Amino acid sequence: EPEVTQTPSHQVTQMGQEVILRCVPISNHLYFYWYRQILGQKVEFLVSFYNNEISEKSEIFDDQFSVERPDGSNFTLKIRSTKLEDSAMYFCASSEGGTGKNIQYFGAGTRLSVL
């Protein structure tokens, strides 16, 4: 069964460092998303991406964050200068899009620990 894959599963970094979280969405999906979940809190939307551009972003997604689809399969989230409060589980999701096809399927997540 097709699935969203994320790497790495756990990333430890020093405050101020750049990190890139990687995702391979389901192959025929057109919409891609990043969410994050701080320990014990809600899953929060960060950004959606369609047709090679950001379609929506939340207030959390400030200038420190960027997304990219560098090739036909990968979808990345970059945090330029990590802060302690960026420590969270980051989930990538994808959907086919279109009427009745907006079910989002999630990857297993990358746990980011900023020290």
Next chain:
Amino acid sequence: EDKVVQSPLSLVVHEGDTVTLNCSYEVTNFRSLLWYKQEKKAPTFLFMLTSSGIEKKSGRLSSILDKKELFSILNITATQTGDSAIYLCAPTNFGNEKLTFGTGTRLTIIP
């Protein structure tokens, strides 16, 4: 701003019991409501509801939507320990694709 309230926040029952989880929402231009199960990591999809009054079923799980009263329920019958998880609901609206999750209901099944 979209709002999602789930209740109860936490529920502990014995194996074999039936549970009902609630989700109320306020979104502009409502499109659909999705239920997910979150065990240790990623939310896994359970149901998508778009029409009022039509029950969706998958084994022991079922869900229904009331678009007039703005809520949905998720029922689980004959609960098993494998049902222990956080259950999340998330409405969507036309015009964007994001999911707005509630805090979830943490369900614990005691053997």
